[in-house]
Amino acid sequence: MSDLPPELAGALDAAARAARLLVTSDFDGTLAPIVDHPADARPLPEAARALVELSELPATPVALISGRALRDLRVLSSMPASVHLVGSHGAEFDTGFTYDIDRALLQTITDELTAIAAARPGVTVETKPASVALHVRNASFADGEAALRLAEEASARWDAHVTAGKAVLEFAVLATDKGEALDILRERHQASTVVFFGDDVTDEKAFRRLHGSDIGVKVGPGDTAAGFRIDAPEDVTTALRHLLARRAAGSGGRA
Structure with missing residues (x-):
């Protein structure tokens, strides 16, 4: 597992001091490596553990935002209730659909x-x-x-x-996307800073909603609006563990 780029490590250090930090991630290709058969996808254990531990800290809501159907995301991710789930590119929240379905x-x-x-x-x-x-x-x-x-x-x-x-x-049949989902989560949790990890073109709409002290991390190659880039899901694990250590050392958020 490689070290983080120094610029990203520094940005995560700053984010760890946010009053209310929202940590979000895509699933496939980010938290879980890409596989030939979608039903075989599973999150990297250390990355999943870091997300769960972050969600248990004060003022640190955590969410997965995926193109997967919510029911499948729940099964494949095996996340506890402390980690919020958003499926179908923002059409399904764990609190229900955002719109009616045709x-x-x-x-x-x-x-x-x-x-x-x-x-x-x-x-x-x-x-x-x-x-x-x-x-x-x-x-x-x-x-x-x-x-x-x-x-x-x-x-x-x-x-x-x-x-x-x-x-x-x-x-x-709904014109929703991950960017809109990110905005809903930000407002719902009154987040002062947002961190989002993503790898696919569908994640770019979320990256483009980031601003101010927010951090967008692109996983893998390709054009991106994210401010930072890492190579693979294994690096997501490194970034999450780094963020967890800094956030936990400060006992959660502080102004």
Whole structure:
């Protein structure tokens, strides 16, 4: 496990002194390494432990913000109630949906994507309470590209919000995103500083909502609005343990 970049370590030291610190993270590719089969994803044990211990400190709310359905995020993350969960890119909070769901449209999208996937090995459809995702990670390049193209063409008929991720297209019947979810959490917990870890293009909307003393940490390569970058989920563990040690030494937040 590598050392943190000095600039990030210094920023986390400052964040640890915040009056109310909100610590947030994406799940896949950030807290949990990317795997071929989504159902096999699990958080790195030390990273998960650090998040839980942070959530037990005074004035330190903690949340996972994921594209996963809330039910799946709850099972895969195995987080206790002290860690708040936000699923479906902000459509599902552990306190309930943020908006009403157009279930007829959701079923139409599910049916059409299922038909696209049926003839292409490795292309899979993931249904969520507020969206449907088409995954091509395990398909051949030709089948994956064809499936994505057909899904994009079909989406012209749907009043759906399209989000492109790593080897996935997701079609939501709610126009929510991780940035909006971050704003809701910030307001709900009256956070003075926010830390957010993310790796995917869908996390950029959260990075762009950060300001002031907030800290955005991009995991892996790619253009980003985050102020800091680390290489892999193992480095997220290092960052969380660093933040935990500094925060705990100060007995939680202080002005």
